Amino acid sequence: xxxxxxxxxxxxxxxxxxxxxxxxxxxxxxxxxxxxxxxxxxxxxxxxxxxxxxxxxxxxxxxxxxxxxxxxxxxxxxxxxxxxxxxxxxxxxxxxxxxxxxxxxxxxxxxxxxxxxxxxxxxxxxxxxxxxxxxxxxxxxxxxxxxxxxxxxxxxxxxxxxxxxxxxxxxxxxxxxxxxxxxxxxxxxxxxxxxxxxxxxxxxxxxxxxxxxxxxxxxxxxxxxxxxxxxxxxxxxxxxxxxxxxxxxxxxxxxxxxxxxxxxxxxxxxxxxxxxxxxxxxxx
Amino acid sequence: xxxxxxxxxxxxxxxxxxxxxxxxxxxxxxxxxxxxxxxxxxxxxxxxxxxxxxxxxxxxxxxxxxxxxxxxxxxxxxxxxxxxxxxxxxxxxxxxxxxxxxxxxxxxxxxxxxxxxxxxxxxxxxxxxxxxxxxxxxxxxxxxxxxxxxxxxxxxxxxxxxxxxxxxxxxxxxxxxxxxxxxxxxxxxxxxxxxxxxxxxxxxxxxxxxxxxxxxxxxxxxxxxxxxxxxxxxxxxxxxxxxxxxxxxxxxxxxxxxxxxxxxxxxxxxxxxxxxxxxxxxxx
Numbered sequence: 001x002x003x004x005x006x007x008x009x010x011x012x013x014x015x016x017x018x019x020x021x022x023x024x025x026x027x028x029x030x031x032x033x034x035x036x037x038x039x040x041x042x043x044x045x046x047x048x049x050x051x052x053x054x055x056x057x058x059x060x061x062x063x064x065x066x067x068x069x070x071x072x073x074x075x076x077x078x079x080x081x082x083x084x085x086x087x088x089x090x091x092x093x094x095x096x097x098x099x100x101x102x103x104x105x106x107x108x109x110x111x112x113x114x115x116x117x118x119x120x121x122x123x124x125x126x127x128x129x130x131x132x133x134x135x136x137x138x139x140x141x142x143x144x145x146x147x148x149x150x151x152x153x154x155x156x157x158x159x160x161x162x163x164x165x166x167x168x169x170x171x172x173x174x175x176x177x178x179x180x181x182x183x184x185x186x187x188x189x190x191x192x193x194x195x196x197x198x199x200x201x202x203x204x205x206x207x208x209x210x211x212x213x214x215x216x217x218x219x220x221x222x223x224x225x226x227x228x229x230x231x232x233x234x235x236x237x238x239x240x241x242x243x244x245x246x247x248x249x250x251x252x253x254x255x256x257x258x259x260x261x262x263x264x265x266x267x268x269x270x271x272x273x274x275x276x277x278x279x280x281x282x283x284x
Numbered sequence: 285x286x287x288x289x290x291x292x293x294x295x296x297x298x299x300x301x302x303x304x305x306x307x308x309x310x311x312x313x314x315x316x317x318x319x320x321x322x323x324x325x326x327x328x329x330x331x332x333x334x335x336x337x338x339x340x341x342x343x344x345x346x347x348x349x350x351x352x353x354x355x356x357x358x359x360x361x362x363x364x365x366x367x368x369x370x371x372x373x374x375x376x377x378x379x380x381x382x383x384x385x386x387x388x389x390x391x392x393x394x395x396x397x398x399x400x401x402x403x404x405x406x407x408x409x410x411x412x413x414x415x416x417x418x419x420x421x422x423x424x425x426x427x428x429x430x431x432x433x434x435x436x437x438x439x440x441x442x443x444x445x446x447x448x449x450x451x452x453x454x455x456x457x458x459x460x461x462x463x464x465x466x467x468x469x470x471x472x473x474x475x476x477x478x479x480x481x482x483x484x485x486x487x488x489x490x491x492x493x494x495x496x497x498x499x500x501x502x503x504x505x506x507x508x509x510x511x512x513x514x515x516x517x518x519x520x521x522x523x524x525x526x527x528x529x530x531x532x533x534x535x536x537x538x539x540x541x542x543x544x545x546x547x548x549x550x551x552x553x554x555x556x557x558x559x560x561x562x563x564x565x566x567x568x
Contacts, residue, residue: 004285016306016328044300225517232516233509266557273554
């Protein structure tokens with residue numbers, strides 16, 4: 001049995017599974033107006049952020065998720081300049097986005113400022129680019145912000161949210177995607193984390209349908225490992241306004257001037273490969 | 285805290301992580317001359333086999349592993365007829381191998397007959413092809429069997445073993461790979477499960493080196509999800525005798541006459557994509 005003093009455990013009720021990390025100590029706990037945030041120091045995964053009992057990220061393995069939320073969508077767009085991140089308060093996705101020199105402006109819209117303040121303190125490596133003058137931080141409701149966004153004002157929208165329960169629920173709806181597509185310029189791209197392909201097809205498939213119903217011309221799902229999330233296998237779903245999602249800027253990926261730990265040209269291509277069962281469900 | 289009565293937990297000491305499945309009941313437990321085998325009925329993952337406290341497979345998600353241990357290696361070889369499986373007592377890999385009609389003979393070498401007897405009882409779907417006349421079951425030590433195998437007597441060797449502790453330790457050595465390469469015909473292929481790329485690079489990299497040192501002309505690692513194993517991300521490493529590993533039989537994969545749940549042409553290609561950190565370690 002796992003000693004509660006020495007392990008943090010997240011139970012995934014819908015899958016009948018649980019994942020635990022061994023901890024040295026709890027570093028912080030607070031209730032914000034939105035949620036309960038805990039920070040732990042683990043023995044092997046570095047610092048760990050937990051929101052409402054669900055693991056958000058560990059220092060050791062967040063690179064999978066953050067790289068895959070940023071680089072595939074940015075390298076799919078021919079010339080992304082204006083990027084909006086909805087959620088993403090830990091700033092890990094933001095750091096990856098800012099590595100793209102062509103990006104001129106990034107709006108980071110996080111509802112809970114404490115997520116960012118705690119990331120600055122406990123995950124400073126993810127926040128190292130926060131002072132970049134290209135970033136505008138807005139601590140406000142992303143759904144409302146997107147509703148008011150000007151048409152054709154963005155090239156990329158990245159929805160880096162928690163699961164579709166609580167404050168993030170409205171980020172998984174056709175109405176929200178419609179607002180995103182309105183804010184995007186023609187050829188613009190939206191990407192959203194879309195849960196585990198093994199456990200959460202009941203979220204993933206409706207999300208894809210809602211994106212299409214909102215007017216996306218094409219929708220594609222990316223698959224990648226993410227150890228600390230349920231099943232260890234995660235996805236992000238890409239939607240394009242005004243045309244099909246066809247290929248990406250291979251040469252720019254190959255000659256990129258910044259480091260990555262997971263992402264590269266072959267991994268980008270690989271992430272687009274649909275497992276047999278997924279293909280069947282998407283086509284069926 | 286997880287109630288020990290209701291959850292089976294595997295602790296991965298070397299990663300400071302643990303994975304748990306919710307159980308309905310324990311169906312079986314026994315000590316064989318080799319190991320302790322437990323079978324559980326879980327609430328969401330079907331039946332579960334555990335050996336010496338380590339999860340071997342669940343009914344729900346073993347398809348990832350078994351398909352990836354069989355189809356990539358078989359579709360890489362131009363015309364595989366003679367296959368040997370070392371380990372693989374649950375018969376899941378064997379079932380996938382037998383789907384290839386060109387295969388004429390399969391030797392299944394499992395040290396512990398009870399693994400197969402319990403699989404027949406608790407995982408009958410994996411054993412549905414066990415009566416196929418092409419299969420020869422040998423319940424004996426795979427290391428010794430391979431030492432005595434005739435030169436040029438096999439086209440494919442699949443090492444479907446437990447972790448490199450206990451009876452499987454000798455399966456991760458240069459001496460064993462040398463025996464495998466001797467038994468293989470020219471152009472023959474060996475594949476072995478090679479643990480988690482996130483957690484077990486200290487096993488994976490020496491394994492690749494040992495295969496090369498034993499005389500393999502080329503070595504490539506495949507990556508795929510496997511929820512119930514530590515980190516949820518797993519690998520298998522492919523080695524070829526007498527020449528490079530170049531492509532696979534795309535047309536035969538596309539027109540295959542059997543069902544798969546994970547594997548297909550795009551997934552085969554995707555599995556070969558090396559993450560940035562892995563590429564660096566392999567080259568470095």
